[in-house]
Amino acid sequence: MVWWFSVPKVIFGEDALTTELEQLSGKNAFILTDKVVMGFGFPERISEILHDHQWSVAIWDNAEPDPRVSSVKSAAEAMRRFSTDTIIAVGGGSVMDTAKAAWVLYEHPEIQLEAITPLQPLDLRHKARLVCIPTTAGTGSEATKAVVIREDQTGRKFATNNAELCPDIAILEPGFVKGLPKELTAYTGLDALTHAVEAYVSVWKNDFSDACTLKTVQMVFEWLPKSVADLTDLQAREKMLIAADLAGMSFSNSQVALGHSLGHSLGSVLRVQHGLAVGLSLPLTIEYNCKDKPETAKLYAELAALVGIKKADPELAARAFAKKIRQLQASVGFPTSLKKAGVSEKDFNDGLDKLVQYAMMDSSITMNPRDIDSGGIRKMYEYMYSGTPVDF
């Protein structure tokens, strides 16, 4: 069946930022960021380069973690007031998702964000185009057509995608991720790995996304421990930035699966950080998906071989791969259970029904290679809470 592989123009390597910004055409650049990134001075640096080339620049630094619809509307209104022709998102996944969603409302205020699906045209790029500059190495949002927004009233995160949301330009500037603290480096790195692995077993997988996954898995296992061990290792930072971008290209064109359904729900109900939520889910979903599914187990075995695991039985290879991921997590200080991540037993039990309900409503669940019902999801969360490998 016909399919598409959409990616932005990607600029990476030495002087990526300056080189690309100097070539950029337009008049009114709207830099969308958050207070943390402002503190690092990155938006100011971008602004200076653009001012030198006769741009007018506005900086909006009110992006929030797990952006709500109301926050997105504020950003869109600010874009309108400035007659923006170029949106420059500088930040992590929440910043870039805010920019994507606000871009939609800026171009078409009548669109309901909840109604965005992959199925209908958005008719963007009449007023502005989108440039993304990530300051974390994990989300890959700068390379994806995906967006995750939170409903104001319920707090439910809804993930969707549309081909037109793929940014026009992604600038990978290693200097912009050097301030990332150890914990966030680990969380976001595991987010990238989860994107890549889930894309490889998604029912919508394809050869192009597979290629991106294979390189990502190699890179994350090689460079994430170095990136966490030495926060000043710029080479490791750059490699992880590229790995995250490749993982974004992979899942954006083939979709993520059960790990993200579980993770999105954890973010909605218990406000667990996204990389932590999906990273905790990843080994459990591998163990779940490989059971009695030889074709899926074989796919995991292919990834396992990339990190030195060679077993004749694909299911054993898949389980060894899950174990290897847990070892990687341990090596970068990543918690091994929701309990160890600081979620109280009371909060977990109080939120469990909602966790299950929201995970069932997440469209990524349909992309999972092995079917699961609400009872299975409940068990997954219980195993995740205690950190027990999945055996069902």
Next chain:
Amino acid sequence: MSEKKVDFFSEQWLKKYQEILNKNAAYKDAAKDWEGDFIFQIDADGSTVKEPARAYIDLWHGDCRKVALAAPGQKAAFEYSGPLKNWKLLLAGQIDPIKGLMARKFTLKGDMGKVMRYTKAAAELVATAVKIPTKFPDEK
């Protein structure tokens, strides 16, 4: 002995579909909060399918309450339509119902955002149809 094939979108086929869907625990689980009726349509192609063939299916909280052949102007909250060749691929498991929409193999009228929150239920609707030994209009 294999089960006798039933004409696609005939009253008999729809009754069979309702019967199997109402026994599908995975569908009940995934659609327990779903409210909304569907019209499924095989588009006219000028040769095998002279007039659009339409089926009405009323879905409510995991139950299929009613099935019927639908008149040309009959409305429902959702309308999912495509040519016969794509319905055959769908029922053969070669097209995913949502991917089929993205690849323009099918069209959907209605609240697409709502459907995207129930993709698992949508997959079970198709999985149920696959279980019926179906005779398509171009088969002798």
